[in-house]
Amino acid sequence: MGRDTGKEKETDIISKIGEKYPRMSKSHKAIAAYITDHYEQAVFMTAAKLGETVKVSESTVVRFASGIGYDGYPEFQKALEEWVKDKLNSVQKIGVKYGRSTQSEILTSVLEADIEKIKDTIDHLDSASFEIAVDTILEARTVYIVGIRSCEPLADFLHFYLNMIRGNVVLLRTTSTSEMFEQMIRINEKDAIVGISFPRYSMRTLKAMEFANDRNAKVIAITDSVHSPMNLYSSCNLFARSDMVSIVDSLVAPLSLINALVVALCLKRPEDVKHNLEELEQAWNNYQVYLNDEINFIDEEPMLNYPLRTEGKFSKEGNLPEEENLP
Numbered sequence: 001m002g003r004d005t006g007k008e009k010e011t012d013i014i015s016k017i018g019e020k021y022p023r024m025s026k027s028h029k030a031i032a033a034y035i036t037d038h039y040e041q042a043v044f045m046t047a048a049k050l051g052e053t054v055k056v057s058e059s060t061v062v063r064f065a066s067g068i069g070y071d072g073y074p075e076f077q078k079a080l081e082e083w084v085k086d087k088l089n090s091v092q093k094i095g096v097k098y099g100r101s102t103q104s105e106i107l108t109s110v111l112e113a114d115i116e117k118i119k120d121t122i123d124h125l126d127s128a129s130f131e132i133a134v135d136t137i138l139e140a141r142t143v144y145i146v147g148i149r150s151c152e153p154l155a156d157f158l159h160f161y162l163n164m165i166r167g168n169v170v171l172l173r174t175t176s177t178s179e180m181f182e183q184m185i186r187i188n189e190k191d192a193i194v195g196i197s198f199p200r201y202s203m204r205t206l207k208a209m210e211f212a213n214d215r216n217a218k219v220i221a222i223t224d225s226v227h228s229p230m231n232l233y234s235s236c237n238l239f240a241r242s243d244m245v246s247i248v249d250s251l252v253a254p255l256s257l258i259n260a261l262v263v264a265l266c267l268k269r270p271e272d273v274k275h276n277l278e279e280l281e282q283a284w285n286n287y288q289v290y291l292n293d294e295i296n297f298i299d300e301e302p303m304l305n306y307p308l309r310t311e312g313k314f315s316k317e318g319n320l321p322e323e324e325n326l327p
Contacts, residue, residue: 013068013079014039018201018229020068022210027056029207031064035080036203043084047073114252117241121253124239132236133194134264136218140192142168144184144217146208147196154196154222154254161262164276165269172208180208189216196222197230198242198254209233222254 017032024032034054035042042050047061054061065076137143143162147155159171174180187193193212197205206229213219213233221234224242231237238261240254266273 013076013083014200015227015229016068018203018206018232021203021206021229022232024064024067027054027060028064028067030054030056031061033203033207036201039080039084043077043080114250117250117253118256121240121257124241125257126237126239129236129238130261130264133220133238133261134268136192136220136236137162137194137261137265138166138268140218141190142170142187142192144170144172144187144191144193144208144212145196146172146180146193146205148202148205149200150251151196151198151202151205151254154251154258155194157255158194158196158258158262162265164280165262165265165273174204180204181211184208184211187212187215187217191215192218192220194220194222195230195234196254196258197228198224198251201229206230206232222257 014036017036021029021032031050031054034050045053047065048058051058051061062073065073068076070076070079143166145155145159145162147153147158155171159169163169170183172180172183174183184193191212193209195205195209201223209219209221209230210233218236219234220236220238221228221230222238222240223230225239226237238257240257242250242254
């Protein structure tokens, strides 16, 4: 069987690893995970050093390189070096594209590019998959959300609002794959997971989705295209265009997609959302959560010296001590 030797294939080494990941052995998956999450270090490692780091033999590393389509480790390392070099040279690409532009021209150019990505997302979004995602999230016993690196703010956003719509929402936060599995240990067929990942794809996110799929949980992928490795274990795929303008991932379209998902969920459960927001509002008022943190009017002065509780007053329930008696 011939090897892929074209430059385009070689520089797309991370995608090749993602495509072959489901059929890899346990040791090869460990190598793949390390390279994907630590490519800056892996690119300088010999086969022996990489094997020592991942706790596998040097020959296993060599077989891994061969297994994903290279004629040995040196060719694999060269392909990884070119991929990393292309990523690190993104700063130079900014100069080529925007070097002679004024600040206002840069602003207009970036915003127009983001508008185009949203339009492209609208044109290619599968409405049936969107509806399935909404129903899956509402019907699941527990919903797990995972987004790593630049996708972490997207996961935070979805978790924040989903928690207002329904209970049992778990945001997976960790830098370790093993810790991620510990947080997901009880996931089963009654649960669902939403995996959010865009180039450069996260192997930790993919592993979480694989684990959920093995436990027969519903798997929803929010990613960029049908070619994304995140689709390997998902039963429902939502695509949003995300190109790199420079060194920065454009996450405008993915955020809009998640925003639409939240709105659709709210409209499916309006009474639940209303009840949850009323309880939150009551808690905020009782404990003056936003007293010194939120200004609703431009002429409103922050009450910096206002105490947490008014002296001599009890809470509405009458079961809390007076302010001066609090420890």
